[in-house]
Amino acid sequence: MRIGLIGTGRIGAFHAATLATLPAVTGIVVHDADEGSARSVAEKVGAQYAGDLDGLLGAGLDGVVVAAPTAFHAELILAARRAGLPTFCEKPVAGTLEETDAVLRALEGAPVPLQIGFQRRFDAGYQAVREAIADGRLGWTHTLRACTADPTPPHPGYIPASGGIFRDCSVHDYDIIRWVTGREVTEVYATGANRGEDFFAAADDVDTAVTLLTLDDGTLATCTATRYNGAGYDVRLEACGSRGTLAAGLTDRAPLTSAEGAPWPAGTPYGGFMDRFQDAYRAELTAFTEVVAGTRPSPCTGQDARAALAVAEAATRSRKEGRPVRVAEAG
Secondary structure (H helix, E strand, C coil), X not given: CEEEEECCCHHHHHHHHHHCCCCCCCEEEEECCCHHHHHHHHHHHCCEECCCXXXXXXXXXXXXXXXXXXXXXXXXXXXXXXXXXXXXXXXXXXXXHHHHHXXXXXXXXXXXXXXXXXXXXXXXXXXXXXXXXXXXXXXXXXXXXXXXXXXXXXXXXXXXXXXXXXXXXXXXXXXXXXXXHCCCEEEEEEEEECCCCHHHHHCCCCCEEEEEEEECCCCEEEEEEECCCCCCXXXXXXXXXXXXXXXXXXCCCXXXXXXXCCCCCCCCCCCCHHHHCHHHHHHHHHHHHHHHHCCCCCCCCHHHHHHHHHHHHHHHHHHHHXXXXXXXXXX
């Protein structure tokens, strides 16, 4: 199959390299507003370059991968829909719930599927936690603890357009908590702090945040996030039940040091998200080729992305207003 790739920045270039190794993919066509970037990526992976969006969509494609900035997601999803092409899009569908809803309404009844990129669903550890909760091995789940910690902050120009730490970073934890538990988040209480660079506060954002989630069955979940974790990239989830606890991401590369002197970590700490989730990204795009082929439904729908964004919206409101917020209030 021939896959089109829109956006050849860091994640787009990574996806291009991954697509080039998938047995189902026989050709790749790339486009980016930055012609130099697109041509460079095309040359590296043996892809075809398209000078504009119409040229890409008209290049005999079977599916499209959208890795452009968030501001362009909605229009690109709809353009692919008009072209009748199954679409994979990095999260989110759009920057706001209102725009997300408009896109999802436009897709109602469309014969082509949409898959949103929440790659943690394809990580072996998170999948094992989901299975353990579903089959009752942990008993009834009472607490989940999620952690997302970047080693260093992104560049200052990224933050004002990022949507804030809850929409940009913690949203991955909100999605995976819904996915592993099969439950919905009903209420959110969030707080945050700035002890690092001034550009976070200047953008009305925080560099460190904590969210307390209440799920519809009474399960509680905490999500911590920070832009400053000098030990390395740390993404984990603990699921605690009446019979036992299971952790995802607790490998010998987790950037943890034991106060009791245990030999931990034994390996080199993860340097970033592409290092930590390399296998998951490959599995995610492999799944998309199966969606394109019509052999499986979308494993992460637009409605899934909307649900996670609604939690992030509630968390953003909670931090600013200093109170618990029902997710229904956010839309």
